[in-house]
Amino acid sequence: MAAAASEGGGDGGAEERGRRKDSTSPPYIRAVAGSLGGVVEACCLQPIDVIKTRLQLDRTGAYRGIVHCGVTAARTEGVRALWKGLTPFATHLTLKYALRMGSNALLQSAFKDAATGDLSNRSRIAAGFGAGVLEALLIVTPFEVVKIRLQQQKGLRPELLKYKGPLHCARMIIREEGILGLWAGAAPTVMRNGTNQAAMFTAKNAFDIVLWKKHEGDGMVLQPWQSMISGFLAGTAGPICTGPFDVVKTRLMAQSRTGGDAKYKGMVHAIRTIFAEEGLFALWKGLLPRLMRIPPGQAIMWAVADQVTGLYEKNYVHRVHL
Template structure:
């Protein structure tokens, strides 16, 4: 049977990158909106009504029409090609390694551990694209004189290296790795655990319905757990250096300043577009990944049968 065909580790990395990239292209406008809402929260000159999702959507459409929702798409694609290829490929590889001889899935603590490792490694590799993505998606919200005007992710990375030093590619890397640890523990471990739990109920089979239910559960858990860290990461990666001093000294400092200056619940500012982005992205990523993996197994099984 095709289900018994093993998937090489290299293919797991490729399939992970493809599935996440396709999902990103679909949900990119929501990522842009989420970043704009998070950046609006820090501007004291902006009224509360101007920080609302509805106002920001209307202003974006008024500025540039539909194209306002697609800045930084090239950076988003590069981010998935680096970050998600690594985290999904590494998680699935480690999942196989830690499974029992009878293919019994590892326990929840092991799932959490390998998810955290996969996320941290992926974040370290994908941070340069992440920095470019944050800057490109929030550029239109800056005063005209301060806008960077990057034309593509490669233009952004080249200018950042030339104007600010190549080390700036990894600005906020620790915050990004911290967020990735939280996101991947919540997302990957909860997806695997949800699949097992739903299958045990007897109401599900291993098909697209199960994948949808598991990924929706994973998306909700991931949203609540990771949004505060994501806001801190966004602030750090888009911050300016004032008189030689950075606005934030780290993730915790950024979160403390958000609570102090804007209120505790602003740690979940933009939760609707964030979930609207995380939910569909999680669902699409896992559904595409499952279907791509299954297609690979079928083709590999057919080829082995011919031989």
Template sequence: MSAANKQQTKGKGVTDLIAGGTAGLFEALCCHPLDTVKVRMQLYKKSGQKPPGFVKTGINIVKNEAFFSLYKGLGAVVIGIVPKMALRFTSYEFYRSLLYAPDGSITTSNTFIAGVGAGITEAVMVVNPMEVVKIRLQAQHHSMADPLDRPKYRNAPHAAYVIVKEEGFKTLYRGVSLTAARQATNQGVNFTVYSKIREYLQQRQQTETLPSWETSLIGLVSGALGPLSNAPLDTIKTRLQKTSYASNESGMVRIVKIGSQLIKEEGVHALYKGITPRIMRVAPGQAVTFTVYEFMKRVLNGETNVPVPGVAKKKID
């Protein structure tokens, strides 16, 4: 990145905040059903039968609990994902700005460090409490088509209230170390791969603005690599956050116990439960996120047209 480009990144905090939040909203609306399937696969207990795969798990949810059960926990995600994505991009750009070389360039390792910092920041500030609530909602096997089948947790705010009331506020931070480790590796890989491929294409094509299909493709590739590096962390985290009983054991002891029990009872491959829907969830999610984020930044900076059906395109001044 040139010194001129470095200078342009300064004072863009509000833009990153709004663009990141908007990107997060679109990502949640498009990809949440895949996340519900992933959680159900990770929570499946070995019962002597072959675990249902990705497609069958989704079909079973729709068949037994109605189609909109795939959107269980969406409220928690929407409430959390806007500040999460806003924090992700704002903190990433902030950490990145601290790591520029005097000539305005930034190394691959420093890009990775900025991504790790962004992942840890979002995990502690937003992601962990949001995921505890989301997983509790997604783990409920009740039919949304039957009005008499009343779940324990009615919606995200109610779930958060019940969890805090019955188990204490600290329950919202159960598994935070795993969440932070997962988000750190995710965003370290994600931002590094995305930024480096993007820089390569910008130099190759001699342009600062890449077409949306290229941005989506880069996001798809970068988004697929993170889950492969930390699937065991995510599976153990899901099991840990799903439990509702109190424990005096330290977080690390419970993490080791859950991991050991999972391997003993179901094998090492169980640590990778839900990896298919997770990649199918995260990869297109990042494609959507980066595409919307780049588009919104251009809109907010007055660099692109806003498409309005039936109205001639007009550039923002």
């Protein structure tokens, strides 16, 4: 009798472990969820990203703050100027979130304990960092180079602009600077995105557990407002920690390397030069608009992504296991 009970308990434990290992949505669903969230985020928050870029590139104090920068751009160039670079920004966010969410899910699956299906905090951080590095190298860097080159142009008359649009900008960069010109600022971008995603995925999971008692794969679907709160809080730490990397990334991407007269020679040289010429706080230029954009952006993205993945798990994964 005892042996039978033990055997039954062993089978039940194995079955439970199998459920836990397979109870989350697959990577392709995570990728789709992230891409949909990226589209919504881009449309809502593009003006803040334009203002952030203008502030980071301002070396003469032309803008007195976020509001003054936005009002100046709208008054002198038209309201549409606040949506400059939207096409590459929206495309880049869609692809970036698809890769980020999908690769993070794959890495988490690879790092899970084979016997229990549990994921340690160290493994969650490693999976997030890996996802950030992949998105930085494959998507973020070339798209942001094009976006920043478009955003730094002043005016709306096409005949007066060097770059006529995203594709023309990319072609011009390749023609004048070579294919590697699209990867200007890759090193600080890798550091920024890897650190950001390691912190973001870990913090999002922690806030879901602490605030809503929501665990990955438990079948619970958060309300959109709950996902927004968790996503907003998870998105606040990264910009503060990675501010210097973001400023350096923007400066390196904005400068043209034609003629061999680039002001900044690389990530370390840029940090030293900015510190020497503009002071320590210049390395955190644009922090406030980043905090105005990234946490709300994460709130929007997670509100969409959690609905997609949560409904999939509730209506398919858990129903199959019942």
